[in-house]
Amino acid sequence: NAGVTQTPKFQVLKTGQSMTLQCAQDMNHEYMSWYRQDPGMGLRLIHYSVGAGITDQGEVPNGYNVSRSTTEDFPLRLLSAAPSQTSVYFCASRSGGGPRYEQYFGPGTRLTVT
Amino acid sequence: AQSVAQPEDQVNVAEGNPLTVKCTYSVSGNPYLFWYVQYPNRGLQFLLKYITGDNLVKGSYGFEAEFNKSQTSFHLKKPSALVSDSALYFCAVRQTDSWGKLQFGAGTQVVVTP
Numbered sequence: 001n002a003g004v005t006q007t008p009k010f011q012v013l014k015t016g017q018s019m020t021l022q023c024a025q026d027m028n029h030e031y032m033s034w035y036r037q038d039p040g041m042g043l044r045l046i047h048y049s050v051g052a053g054i055t056d057q058g059e060v061p062n063g064y065n066v067s068r069s070t071t072e073d074f075p076l077r078l079l080s081a082a083p084s085q086t087s088v089y090f091c092a093s094r095s096g097g098g099p100r101y102e103q104y105f106g107p108g109t110r111l112t113v114t
Numbered sequence: 115a116q117s118v119a120q121p122e123d124q125v126n127v128a129e130g131n132p133l134t135v136k137c138t139y140s141v142s143g144n145p146y147l148f149w150y151v152q153y154p155n156r157g158l159q160f161l162l163k164y165i166t167g168d169n170l171v172k173g174s175y176g177f178e179a180e181f182n183k184s185q186t187s188f189h190l191k192k193p194s195a196l197v198s199d200s201a202l203y204f205c206a207v208r209q210t211d212s213w214g215k216l217q218f219g220a221g222t223q224v225v226v227t228p
């Protein structure tokens with residue numbers, strides 16, 4: 001199993017550009033989520049999905065879109081990049097068995113918006 | 115609402131000495147509690163979790179944590195620290211009736227010196 005994979009590893013965008021961060025998992029996990037990590041703030045939830053076709057907002061959803069057409073993939077779209085979106089982005093997944101299960105994290109995407 | 119506090123930004127310890135990383139939480143209802151570790155330029159790795167039962171939980175790499183309901187704490191401990199334990203440690207909480215949202219603390223940087 002590759003676990004949770006993310007592409008790209010690094011990305012530099014100009015203000016106003018759009019892009020999609022890719023996330024895939026091969027563990028047949030129902031639950032997937034996107035976090036951003038900023039210094040001194042821990043990880044903050046952007047969006048999450050409890051299964052294909054079902055998504056919901058997290059703590060900091062503004063400026064981001066998600067969709068979940070398959071169990072495996074959960075892409076994160078930045079609609080119009082802003083410098084405030086400079087961060088490290090992590091995708092995670094866990095078993096759909098319930099909230100007692102731990103999450104598995106991808107290696108992250110480091111995004112810089114100039 | 116749920117929240118997590120990690121009161122120390124950094125913990126310094128000499129190799130071979132005991133290591134403690136503190137975590138307190140606030141949640142309405144019963145919590146599920148997790149510890150994750152992040153090595154430089156890597157994603158988060160699961161260390162251990164408290165779900166129910168024994169208040170002392172043992173996890174990976176010789177770490178353990180003690181759940182204290184009266185003090186709403188879940189401190190991470192290791193009897194004898196190694197230089198390789200130097201990393202960023204995150205405590206996280208999820209309400210038992212919350213399907214999705216995992217609340218992270220801000221993280222504690224552990225530095226173990228030879």
